[in-house]
Amino acid sequence: MATNVVTIDREKYRKAAGPFALRAFLSGFRVTVGHFVGNLVGWIRGKPTVATVMFPEEHLAKPPAFRGMPVLVEMDNGKERCVACGLCEWACPVNCIHIEPGETTDEVERYPQVFDIEMSRCMYCGLCEEACPEEAIVMSDRIEISAFTRAGTLWTKEDLLTPANQLSRRLEHIRRDYDRR
Amino acid sequence: MSEENSAPEDAKVRLTIDGLEIEAEPGQMLLQAALDNGVEIPHYCYHPKLSIDGSCRMCQVKVEGGRKLAISCNEPVRDGMVVDTKCDEVKQARQGVMELLLVNHPLDCPICDQAGECFLQDYSHGYGRDHARTTAPRRKGVKRSPIGEHVVFDQERCILCRRCVRFTQEITETDELRVFGIGDHSHIGTLPDAPLNNDYSVNVADICPVGALLSSDFHHKRRVWFLEDTPSVCPSCSKGCNVNLGVFKNEIQRMVPRRNDEVNDTWMCDHGRLRYAFTSNETRIKQARVRDESGELVDTPFRLAIETAAEQLRGTVDAPESFGVIASAHLTNEESFLLADLCNAQISAAHVVLPVIRGEADGFLIQEEKAANANGARRMGIEERGGGVQDLAAAIEAGTVRTLLVFGGDALEVSGGEELLASLPKLESLILVAPNETDFRDHASVLIPGATFAEKDGSFTNGEDRVQWITRGLNLPEGVETEGATLTRIGAMLKNSKPEAFDAIAVLNKIAAAVPEFAHINQADLGAEGLVCGIPAPSEPAPETTDATVSGEA
Numbered sequence: 234m235a236t237n238v239v240t241i242d243r244e245k246y247r248k249a250a251g252p253f254a255l256r257a258f259l260s261g262f263r264v265t266v267g268h269f270v271g272n273l274v275g276w277i278r279g280k281p282t283v284a285t286v287m288f289p290e291e292h293l294a295k296p297p298a299f300r301g302m303p304v305l306v307e308m309d310n311g312k313e314r315c316v317a318c319g320l321c322e323w324a325c326p327v328n329c330i331h332i333e334p335g336e337t338t339d340e341v342e343r344y345p346q347v348f349d350i351e352m353s354r355c356m357y358c359g360l361c362e363e364a365c366p367e368e369a370i371v372m373s374d375r376i377e378i379s380a381f382t383r384a385g386t387l388w389t390k391e392d393l394l395t396p397a398n399q400l401s402r403r404l405e406h407i408r409r410d411y412d413r414r
Numbered sequence: 415m416s417e418e419n420s421a422p423e424d425a426k427v428r429l430t431i432d433g434l435e436i437e438a439e440p441g442q443m444l445l446q447a448a449l450d451n452g453v454e455i456p457h458y459c460y461h462p463k464l465s466i467d468g469s470c471r472m473c474q475v476k477v478e479g480g481r482k483l484a485i486s487c488n489e490p491v492r493d494g495m496v497v498d499t500k501c502d503e504v505k506q507a508r509q510g511v512m513e514l515l516l517v518n519h520p521l522d523c524p525i526c527d528q529a530g531e532c533f534l535q536d537y538s539h540g541y542g543r544d545h546a547r548t549t550a551p552r553r554k555g556v557k558r559s560p561i562g563e564h565v566v567f568d569q570e571r572c573i574l575c576r577r578c579v580r581f582t583q584e585i586t587e588t589d590e591l592r593v594f595g596i597g598d599h600s601h602i603g604t605l606p607d608a609p610l611n612n613d614y615s616v617n618v619a620d621i622c623p624v625g626a627l628l629s630s631d632f633h634h635k636r637r638v639w640f641l642e643d644t645p646s647v648c649p650s651c652s653k654g655c656n657v658n659l660g661v662f663k664n665e666i667q668r669m670v671p672r673r674n675d676e677v678n679d680t681w682m683c684d685h686g687r688l689r690y691a692f693t694s695n696e697t698r699i700k701q702a703r704v705r706d707e708s709g710e711l712v713d714t715p716f717r718l719a720i721e722t723a724a725e726q727l728r729g730t731v732d733a734p735e736s737f738g739v740i741a742s743a744h745l746t747n748e749e750s751f752l753l754a755d756l757c758n759a760q761i762s763a764a765h766v767v768l769p770v771i772r773g774e775a776d777g778f779l780i781q782e783e784k785a786a787n788a789n790g791a792r793r794m795g796i797e798e799r800g801g802g803v804q805d806l807a808a809a810i811e812a813g814t815v816r817t818l819l820v821f822g823g824d825a826l827e828v829s830g831g832e833e834l835l836a837s838l839p840k841l842e843s844l845i846l847v848a849p850n851e852t853d854f855r856d857h858a859s860v861l862i863p864g865a866t867f868a869e870k871d872g873s874f875t876n877g878e879d880r881v882q883w884i885t886r887g888l889n890l891p892e893g894v895e896t897e898g899a900t901l902t903r904i905g906a907m908l909k910n911s912k913p914e915a916f917d918a919i920a921v922l923n924k925i926a927a928a929v930p931e932f933a934h935i936n937q938a939d940l941g942a943e944g945l946v947c948g949i950p951a952p953s954e955p956a957p958e959t960t961d962a963t964v965s966g967e968a
Contacts, residue, residue, distance in 0.1 A: 316524050316525045317525075317634075318523075318524035318525065318529070318637070319636075319637035319639075319640065320524070322637075322640075323637070323639060323640070334634045334635065334636070335634065336633065336634045341525060342525060342557070342558055342634070343524075343525040343634050366523075366524050367524060
């Protein structure tokens with residue numbers, strides 16, 4: 234038989250809490266009403282004071298150190314910077330990256346024919362970015378992975394390619410971060 | 415002096431490396447003696463199977479009493495020698511060598527196939543500087559030029575160790591690769607009308623310590639650190655070259671030779687090396703099928719197909735003269751043993767054929783018999799009975815042989831194959847066990863998928879009677895079993911007994927008990943080198959012969 238059983242007389246506590254419960258309710262309600270009025274005034278003035286971000290229409294600006302979904306850097310010529318060296322595939326602790334290398338006639342003779350990331354498996358650790366010798370895979374500020382099917386969470390190379398200028402803050406950040414070591 | 419110091423009964427030379435006392439064979443080079451005893455000395459140009467070049471200067475060590483550092487690859491061991499491989503002088507020399515090698519070496523490790531098994535990478539990490547002191551632009555060279563049919567050459571990456579040049583001079587004696595130019599302008603190349611096209615050309619990619627010579631088959635295919643090496647034996651001829659299968663995601667990505675001084679040293683031929691696609695391409699049979707009343711092959715569960723096959727074979731137990739067997743020289747010893755038991759003891763088949771595709775031998779590695787285990791199959795008791803393939807075709811045509819059990823498709827490619835194919839419609843039942851599609855399929859009453867050499871454990875006996883173990887590197891499709899398991903099941907069904915699980919090691923032990931030549935052979939002793947089978951001569955038992963030759967190799 235259990236020894237440390239404490240019996241609580243709930244009725245006694247409820248009676249005792251009566252007047253305090255009312256006070257707690259009123260103080261909470263004051264905060265609600267205060268926000269409502271404040272937001273109403275802000276909305277009428279055109280300067281919303283609301284703390285809530287209207288996701289998904291709006292996004293928070295994330296700091297450059299934020300690690301969202303890994304994406305591939307697209308160069309100005311529309312090609313990926315990735316050379317399919319396989320180091321991110323090797324570094325990935327959850328094995329969510331799959332690369333099929335191929336050969337091109339470009340100066341850098343190697344490119345990824347297939348570059349898939351299973352986003353539902355990715356854990357945003359950033360080891361792929363750290364392993365990459367070409368600054369070709371970086372952690373973006375994108376966070377929406379939801380899809381209607383499981384197949385939708387498999388991101389192919391076309392989904393992952395992101396122009397370098399959209400990633401410049403993160404690229405600068407990792408250069409600064411890795412150089413410091 | 416060394417003669418006086420060494421005791422007459424002790425032929426070994428004693429020396430000290432880094433305070434460690436080791437023994438070496440007289441005449442052995444210091445580098446090899448150190449490597450044999452687990453002392454690492456970095457080296458590029460030295461290769462145990464090639465002549466000594468001494469061009470890379472990476473293996474320099476300090477020998478006590480010497481005026482300057484000695485290159486250990488060309489320094490014969492002496493009694494009482496005291497060697498230091500870790501002193502500051504040696505470290506500085508290595509660092510200098512590394513720095514000079516890397517002055518012009520491109521920084522393209524991310525796209526280099528050698529990355530991961532590159533001596534330059536390893537030694538740069540272990541013995542080099544962590545940064546370059548030069549700011550001058552690196553020398554440009556020809557990149558990815560097809561120097562031969564199967565080899566790609568990247569001039570920028572070459573460190574001029576000349577292993578490849580010595581290989582074409584000494585091993586193939588074809589002399590395609592030479593060093594052109596002098597000094598800073600020297601580079602490896604071929605003469606304009608003589609590309610690197612010999613039967614052993616891809617070996618230069620193996621011995622290249624950097625990524626200058628690469629196999630075009632493996633070029634940009636897969637990073638080496640993803641490959642799982644599985645020790646096996648090449649199935650393409652009766653030489654039985656030892657190989658490692660580089661497996662990734664249940665597919666062979668490449669085959670590289672594995673050193674066995676008794677068989678192939680460190681080499682293998684291009685034909686065998688590049689012939690692995692059949693293990694995973696579209697010709698593989700992955701589904702058991704049985705022909706129904708309408709004459710169509712219908713997908714059937716594997717076990718059910720085996721039961722059907724056993725049922726059809728049961729009809730021949732009382733009429734063995736109507737039963738023919740086409741064995742395969744691709745089966746392992748263990749599978750051949752089970753097959754021999756089936757077609758000799760259980761049903762003594764009127765016709766037993768062991769078709770072996772023959773080609774040209776070259777006197778080095780390539781052998782005439784283009785299958786790995788023809789010798790093993792014969793030694794397991796599969797003897798040709800009732801003539802060859804042509805006689806079997808005639809017997810089928812005449813209606814004497816009505817049931818045929820076939821392993822693999824080789825029989826259609828040897829002489830008499832066309833007649834055999836033409837006679838097949840006369841058969842009542844044809845049970846085909848094959849890993850790959852063959853023309854037998856069109857006439858098969860039961861089609862049972864088989865396994866290739868990469869999918870089974872077992873042993874092969876090469877043309878020189880050496881028994882070597884092969885290891886499973888690939889997984890078979892769901893529900894499919896190896897020929898060994900198929901034969902075990904069929905044998906048990908014919909005996910109306912419960913089938914045991916097929917275990918290659920257990921069958922090899924049975925072989926050792928049943929076949930006198932294999933009496934001394936068991937799986938644990940085969941090791942990496944294999945054992946020679948045969949009845950040992952009283953004075954010199956076979957196992958000891960192999961051991962002595964292995965350790966005596968310099």
